[in-house]
Amino acid sequence: MEPPSYIQPSALVEILRNLDAAKKRPVIIDVRDTDYVGGHIRSAVNIPEDNFMDDDDVDALVAEYKDEDTVVFHCMMSQVRGPSCAKRFKARMEIVLEGAAHKPRVLILHGGYERFGTVSIVFVSPRLTATLLMSWKHAAKYYLHVRVFCHQMYKNESDLIEMDA
Numbered sequence: 001m002e003p004p005s006y007i008q009p010s011a012l013v014e015i016l017r018n019l020d021a022a023k024k025r026p027v028i029i030d031v032r033d034t035d036y037v038g039g040h041i042r043s044a045v046n047i048p049e050d051n052f053m054d055d056d057d058v059d060a061l062v063a064e065y066k067d068e069d070t071v072v073f074h075c076m077m078s079q080v081r082g083p084s085c086a087k088r089f090k091a092r093m094e095i096v097l098e099g100a101a102h103k104p105r106v107l108i109l110h111g112g113y114e115r116f117g118t119v120s121i122v123f124v125s126p127r128l129t130a131t132l133l134m135s136w137k138h139a140a141k142y143y144l145h146v147r148v149f150c151h152q153m154y155k156n157e158s159d160l161i162e163m164d165a
Contacts, residue, residue, distance in 0.1 A: 001094050004086040006110040007072060009119040016043075016123055026070035027104075030113065031085045035076060041116060042125045049075070052085045058092040066097055068104045078112035 012026070019025055030040050033048040040046065051057050065071050073089065075081035090106040097103050109116060117124050 001091060004073070004083070004090050004106040004108050006078075007107040008110050009116040012072065012109060012116065013120040013123060024069045026072050026107075027065055027068045028072045028074070028109075029085070030074060031081045032075050032113070039113070039117065040125055041074075041113065042123045044074075047085075049081045049085055052088045055092065058088055059096050061089060062093045062096045065104055066093075066100070067102070070105045070107060072107045072109055074109035074112045074116070076112050077114050078109050082112055083108050 012028075015023075015026060025043065028041050028044040030036055030044040030046050031049045031052070032040075032046070033050070036046045036048075047061065051061070071089070073082045073086035075085075086106055086108045093103055093106065
């Protein structure tokens with residue numbers, strides 16, 4: 001079995017933008033767990049990676065999505081969870097759908113949700129501001145820099161309160 005291929009975020013955005021009645025929307029499976037609620041690709045289905053541990057669970061997912069043209073997997077950066085779930089899904093699909101005339105194409109979103117969010121905010125929910133589109137790591141760094149800067153500028157909290165007034 002060949003491993004799943006990667007799709008660039010810009011290519012997925014183009015597919016989503018150019019859908020018409022003749023084309024099926026790709027199924028986008030977000031395998032993140034609690035961080036899904038902080039933002040996700042619109043129309044993505046949230047199936048946390050825990051659902052890919054047991055063969056019966058994966059077989060049920062294969063049966064559910066067997067008629068789709070394309071199934072795209074991702075996590076935050078598509079480095080571990082997204083690719084491993086895509087590989088697991090594809091491996092079980094080869095067994096469950098052996099001899100089937102049609103099998104969905106299984107893809108991994110290159111760079112995951114983090115990179116997708118920098119390419120298009122139109123297909124991201126909830127829509128995030130440009131600052132929040134940075135990776136959470138960069139956002140945390142940004143927050144710390146601002147906090148240190150404010151602390152250096154204003155030595156106590158009363159200065160900050162007066163500044164806001």
